[in-house]
Amino acid sequence: MLKARQCVREMREYHSPLSSPTTELRLDMNESTTGCSPRVLAKLNSMNERTLAQYPRREAGEKLVADFLDVAPQQLLLTNGADEAIDLLCRAYLEPQDEIVIVVPTFAMYDVFSQMEHAKAVRVPTGPDFSFPLERVLKALTAKTRIVVICNPNNPTGIDVPRSAIMQIIQAAPDAAILLDEAYFDFYGQTMIDQIGKLPNLFVARTFSKAYGLAGLRLGVMVGDVEQMSVLRRMASPFNVNAFAIECLAEALADRQFVADYVAQVIASREWLRKELEKLGFKCWPSHGNFILCRFGDEKKNILDALRARGISLRDRPDCEGCVRITIGKQQEMERLMAELKQVLSQLPANQATR
């Protein structure tokens, strides 16, 4: 009888909790509710059947993104979303029983992809207020550590990681790949990409799913040392990135004003929302992403259900006790959320949420 490898048979099914298609306001996936630049849309809507019928040339897109990030094309690989970048890294470096250090709570896919390689996930809990646990990470490093993942700013907490901490880890683990996931870079503004070419074990992942409003496009970026990237490039399917992603890249990168305006609005609305939530007595954490982590406490499930019934989806984060992650949308969407939330709270059976 046919049997899959043990480590994949033992994998749990990962269901991303996508809200129903009828949800009016989807604030559970850290997507942009503003969408992409009109220039990207115009480009996509003008694509012809010839481009669609041909296998896509990733190299042309890689040149554009490399120029934009000020790295060499040989230091860069475009991927089918940042998910594929993470997956390729796990496949490149993890043998069975090797260790990958993951600071939790964080993005779920690091765990999923490392399971597939039959690696051992060493989960290091964050410190007080979800702060980055540098000392614990350093202590977790062993001779079997092949990857250390640092999500900066971290999803779902929004907390950032000091550059000095990242540097210490990179230097403490020269035989390990350090994956710096900068998916939310645009909302944060700090990067380690300047160290690519200097630190041979550093990898930086980026995505067009967040600030560029292009999650449907599936376009991720991995940047790293030329020699290491040459290995990742060999592993990737030559046609891993679709034609739309490649065709629209130039427009997406060129419309800087669009991204800047969107980022500025998200940051302003995020800080507004945080204050509003705190006024209601809910604890929030300072966020550097397009989302905010908020503690609803014991009433979390009731609040989430009631909001969902009103067409609004937030993301439950069972890995952060009593917390939900709220994607920042347009200001009016945040105002609607607050109005609905206040109504929901007034109708709760207890009307006294534990906060």
Added chain:
Amino acid sequence: MLKARQCVREMREYHSPLSSPTTELRLDMNESTTGCSPRVLAKLNSMNERTLAQYPRREAGEKLVADFLDVAPQQLLLTNGADEAIDLLCRAYLEPQDEIVIVVPTFAMYDVFSQMEHAKAVRVPTGPDFSFPLERVLKALTAKTRIVVICNPNNPTGIDVPRSAIMQIIQAAPDAAILLDEAYFDFYGQTMIDQIGKLPNLFVARTFSKAYGLAGLRLGVMVGDVEQMSVLRRMASPFNVNAFAIECLAEALADRQFVADYVAQVIASREWLRKELEKLGFKCWPSHGNFILCRFGDEKKNILDALRARGISLRDRPDCEGCVRITIGKQQEMERLMAELKQVLSQLPANQATR
């Protein structure tokens, strides 16, 4: 110092020999030169920024394709091109040193993906005139065989594999996954999908890159036993398929006449081209795909170079001695190819190609 796993360090870089962007007539990738249905194009060109900004819902597309193929959605997975389907299968079943049986010459990616799992590729040569070597495949099966790949019709030869041979292999290797790659099904008309649900070790791969003219879209399909597919589903990234692929599926599947007309034209032009090439003394093999294998012999390189200078790319197949693979385009494109080829031949130094 950071080192990737040995098996991936040893991988050769796979460069798909994509012709230059200025090639007028690209007959080297088995793409459709006709393109996709106008209904698909209209749908794509009407997509809005909301769809682009959201993570795609693969499940909706899987229901459509499952209905179309008359299987259950649980028996099916949509993938980022058929490449990802093949890759997932290798990752699900191959442990290091396990064996994958591949009949050669064939599609290069089976080899690439199995290398990544550190598996041993057992390459079984085809029989006379590239016929399927059933006896040799049966003899190649061992206790370590975890996958047998059957590409039907085979790329690059166009040769088909008798259903009885496939059945014998499925039954002879109950502990192995039998991957039946039906990428060129639409030009062939025979399938084993009817056996899904009956033979628990059979997997059938399909693609929208060929008859549907959507290689740029990156959309593949894997069909198999519910239990096995549940493993593959767990391994796949939840957002492996882009929003365009999912959005246009309904239109692509609905426009049956478009696909039928294209397939009929390709088959007619293929047979026309074969006769023309044979008139020039070149050996061709009977093909069931949207391509034809032709032996140019010792003059191959000169002919390919000269055609390329005239804006036409054919695919060199060094794995088939003296042969090239020619994608079938529109009839007038095939007539242009023949006209240019005749001119090229008349100008060859020897003017006496060894055929």
